[in-house]
Amino acid sequence: xxxxxxxxxLAGVVAWIGVACDRLPGKPAPRVDPPSLDTSVGFAGFxxxxxxxxxxxxxxxxxxxxxxxxxYLASIPEDALFQIVRNGIAGTRMPGFGGSTVTGVSDEHIxxxxxxxxxxxxxxxxxxxxxxWGGGSSDASIERGATLFESRCAFCHPSAGGQAxxxxxxxxxxxxxxxxxxxxxxxxxxxSIIFGRRDLGMPAAIDPYQGAGGERxxxxxxxxxxxxxxxxxxxxxxxxxxxxxxNGPTR
Amino acid sequence: MGGTGWxxxxxxxxxxxxxxxxxxxxLRHSMFHRVPSSAKWWYVFGSATMMFFMVQVASGIVLAxxxxxxxxxxxxxxxxxxxxxxxxxxxxxxxxxxxxxMCLMMLVHLVQVFLxxxxxxxxxxxxxxxxxxxVLTLGLAFTxxxxxxxxxxxxxxxxxxxxxxxxxxFGDALRGIMLGGTQIxxxxxxxxFSLHVFILPGLTVALLGLHLYSILRKGISEMPxxxxxxxxxxxxxxxxxxxxxxGVPFYPDAARRDMVFxxxxxxxxxxxxxxxxxxxxxxxxxxxxIEASPRPDGLFLWIFAALALLPPSSETFLLxxxxxxxxxxxxxxxxxxxxxxxxxxxxxxxxLLVCVLATGAGVLTWxxxxxxxxxxxxxxTSTPVAPEFVANRSPLxxxxxxxFQFAQCRNCHAIGGRGGMRGPDLxxxxxxxxxxxxxxxxxxxxxxxxxxxxTLSSAETQALVAFLSTLDGNALRAVIPGAMExxxxxxxxxxxxxxxxxxxxx
Numbered sequence: 001x002x003x004x005x006x007x008x009x010l011a012g013v014v015a016w017i018g019v020a021c022d023r024l025p026g027k028p029a030p031r032v033d034p035p036s037l038d039t040s041v042g043f044a045g046f047x048x049x050x051x052x053x054x055x056x057x058x059x060x061x062x063x064x065x066x067x068x069x070x071x072y073l074a075s076i077p078e079d080a081l082f083q084i085v086r087n088g089i090a091g092t093r094m095p096g097f098g099g100s101t102v103t104g105v106s107d108e109h110i111x112x113x114x115x116x117x118x119x120x121x122x123x124x125x126x127x128x129x130x131x132x133w134g135g136g137s138s139d140a141s142i143e144r145g146a147t148l149f150e151s152r153c154a155f156c157h158p159s160a161g162g163q164a165x166x167x168x169x170x171x172x173x174x175x176x177x178x179x180x181x182x183x184x185x186x187x188x189x190x191x192s193i194i195f196g197r198r199d200l201g202m203p204a205a206i207d208p209y210q211g212a213g214g215e216r217x218x219x220x221x222x223x224x225x226x227x228x229x230x231x232x233x234x235x236x237x238x239x240x241x242x243x244x245x246x247n248g249p250t251r
Numbered sequence: 252m253g254g255t256g257w258x259x260x261x262x263x264x265x266x267x268x269x270x271x272x273x274x275x276x277x278l279r280h281s282m283f284h285r286v287p288s289s290a291k292w293w294y295v296f297g298s299a300t301m302m303f304f305m306v307q308v309a310s311g312i313v314l315a316x317x318x319x320x321x322x323x324x325x326x327x328x329x330x331x332x333x334x335x336x337x338x339x340x341x342x343x344x345x346x347x348x349x350x351x352x353m354c355l356m357m358l359v360h361l362v363q364v365f366l367x368x369x370x371x372x373x374x375x376x377x378x379x380x381x382x383x384x385x386v387l388t389l390g391l392a393f394t395x396x397x398x399x400x401x402x403x404x405x406x407x408x409x410x411x412x413x414x415x416x417x418x419x420x421f422g423d424a425l426r427g428i429m430l431g432g433t434q435i436x437x438x439x440x441x442x443x444f445s446l447h448v449f450i451l452p453g454l455t456v457a458l459l460g461l462h463l464y465s466i467l468r469k470g471i472s473e474m475p476x477x478x479x480x481x482x483x484x485x486x487x488x489x490x491x492x493x494x495x496x497x498g499v500p501f502y503p504d505a506a507r508r509d510m511v512f513x514x515x516x517x518x519x520x521x522x523x524x525x526x527x528x529x530x531x532x533x534x535x536x537x538x539x540x541i542e543a544s545p546r547p548d549g550l551f552l553w554i555f556a557a558l559a560l561l562p563p564s565s566e567t568f569l570l571x572x573x574x575x576x577x578x579x580x581x582x583x584x585x586x587x588x589x590x591x592x593x594x595x596x597x598x599x600x601x602x603l604l605v606c607v608l609a610t611g612a613g614v615l616t617w618x619x620x621x622x623x624x625x626x627x628x629x630x631x632t633s634t635p636v637a638p639e640f641v642a643n644r645s646p647l648x649x650x651x652x653x654x655f656q657f658a659q660c661r662n663c664h665a666i667g668g669r670g671g672m673r674g675p676d677l678x679x680x681x682x683x684x685x686x687x688x689x690x691x692x693x694x695x696x697x698x699x700x701x702x703x704x705x706t707l708s709s710a711e712t713q714a715l716v717a718f719l720s721t722l723d724g725n726a727l728r729a730v731i732p733g734a735m736e737x738x739x740x741x742x743x744x745x746x747x748x749x750x751x752x753x754x755x756x757x
Contacts, residue, residue, distance in 0.1 A: 024341075025526050049629060051632065061641055180650060183654075184650065
């Protein structure tokens with residue numbers, strides 16, 4: 001008797017829920033789809049949450065290279081960019097954003113994101129750099145790199161403890177620091193030399209620079225020059241002067 | 252004619268089944284066995300816990316048909332259940348709330364059994380199985396929260412991994428086993444999925460069987476009466492006699508109360524689910540949300556608070572030794588106090604203990620809801636290193652800033668007021684710590700900071716310290732408004748000597 005009342009109450013409740021389910025207060029509001037990543041709004045949101053920490057708010061002035069650079073975005077091959085964003089760059093501090101990480105982003109989203117990035121930051125469409133983004137040759141001359149470095153870079157980038165040859169501004173730090181060179185990829189060195197870090201005052205390959213006498217020299221670096229410089233800098237990875245951490249600064 | 256033929260055949264089937272399995276006997280015994288007539292409303296909580304468990308199994312099986320246990324799809328599949336599956340959101344709501352209800356009922360059941368001294372002779376095994384069921388239930392609740400695979404899930408895993416990490420010798424190995432790798436990834440979700448839907452429920456069903464069997468075998472206890480002392484020498488005989496004389500059949504006399512309570516609890520559950528809806532999935536996969544501060548489900552909030560409040564020196568000990576010892580003590584209670592008074596009025600110490608523990612857990616939970624301690628999970632990708640901390644840094648220091656983001660130091664540490672608040676703001680850390688002290692802090696951690704000695708290479712450590720040692724709180728000095736733009740042109744004014752913070756000074 002008692003349990004019959006109970007079961008009819010229960011049946012009533014179940015039936016009511018079946019009918020009224022769509023109008024119950026607990027029904028979650030439909031998810032508002034975030035704006036598509038290939039729009040400038042969607043791109044900006046994604047960039048701000050995933051990239052801005054390292055590449056800087058707005059794509060410049062971060063510790064990692066600026067991505068808000070029309071020339072750079074025009075020069076880096078689509079597929080290379082996709083692979084970098086998806087898988088990261090092994091052995092460096094560039095994480096991958098696709099695949100099976102917690103925050104894993106689908107391949108379609110990454111492609112849309114790249115379209116959004118070009119829409120936002122390659123506007124008007126940039127010109128490709130003269131020196132191609134990728135490449136590098138194994139028979140690049142290290143001596144040539146060394147000579148070039150002394151003539152074109154050393155006054156901004158003196159080696160540790162050394163003084164800048166001239167009171168140039170802005171002065172860079174030591175790029176031949178073995179610890180530094182170990183932490184970055186060859187491509188990073190190459191990209192930095194071709195496209196510079198104009199936000200921090202590092203000239204690109206085509207920018208004029210200050211010659212040994214302080215005069216402005218407008219002589220662009222060629223592909224061979226870049227190959228040679230990268231090969232030269234890469235030799236510092238093997239430097240045997242590494243001190244174990246804890247023994248103080250090396251600069 | 253045909254009717255009686257069918258009936259006859261059906262009866263024969265039943266007899267055959269009974270002959271081979273003894274099922275009728277089991278049914279008869281479990282339904283109509285006599286129970287003490289004093290067992291009244293106090294005894295419904297165990298049944299309610301079991302009822303919620305059955306709700307969990309039923310709703311869980313349906314949910315598992317739609318859920319995709321892969322990192323890329325878990326979130327999508329939950330949204331799919333919420334929005335596309337007819338009444339799918341209701342199912343998720345019921346599964347989520349019923350999990351809380353099950354834990355709550357279990358807790359009430361545990362406290363009732365403890366206060367009534369029911370665990371004493373001869374029901375030791377019933378109690379031990381019950382304690383194991385309790386641990387399994389918490390495990391189910393924890394792994395279930397991971398299934399949402401959002402910021403909160405990530406948090407839960409992070410804390411779990413941090414606790415496991417503290418294990419002296421096996422820390423690394425255990426972490427690998429728990430996460431399926433060194434980091435939280437898709438493999439982690441697969442692991443927790445199989446725990447949540449196969450291993451733990453399987454164990455729970457098995458233990459539940461043992462729990463029920465031992466209840467049937469030793470009978471349920473009578474209401475405690477002050478002055479009625481449990482004495483192993485005479486208890487069993489007295490109990491049997493009393494039950495034979497004054498007991499009532501379990502069905503329908505006692506079962507009725509169980510059914511009424513369970514029915515009411517079920518209605519309340521459905522009401523809450525309908526009103527409050529499903530939990531999560533939370534924020535993480537939404538790329539437009541920047542500052543998510545995850546927290547665990549209510550049930551685990553107090554652990555969260557305890558973790559943040561414990562004095563660092565005792566933390567490892569308390570975390571690793573505390574829970575196992577506490578659980579072991581609880582499980583062994585029937586052997587510690589097998590006899591004596593059962594009535595709460597004669598056991599003031601037990602009542603006091605319950606009060607103290609309840610207050611403690613309550614206060615910690617309350618603190619947990621207020622806490623600012625949770626790391627900001629996505630600061631490392633979303634919170635920029637402001638330009639003033641990038642300008643005039645050497646390439647190595649820039650790599651250090653990147654390592655600071657990449658190693659997720661930023662999730663706990665703010666620079667320039669932005670970032671996590673779990674550790675101190677490091678804007679002027681170089682004025683406090685020398686180069687060597689920075690190295691030591693990073694390698695050895697301490698307090699609530701993990702040790703990075705094993706995970707960072709020497710170059711990475713060097714870069715980090717090169718960066719941190721530029722943080723002398725004077726970053727703003729070098730930045731004259733517009734100076735950054737001016738620097739981009741080749742003939743900008745010279746930077747005054749000394750503005751480039753040089754680690755070589757230290």
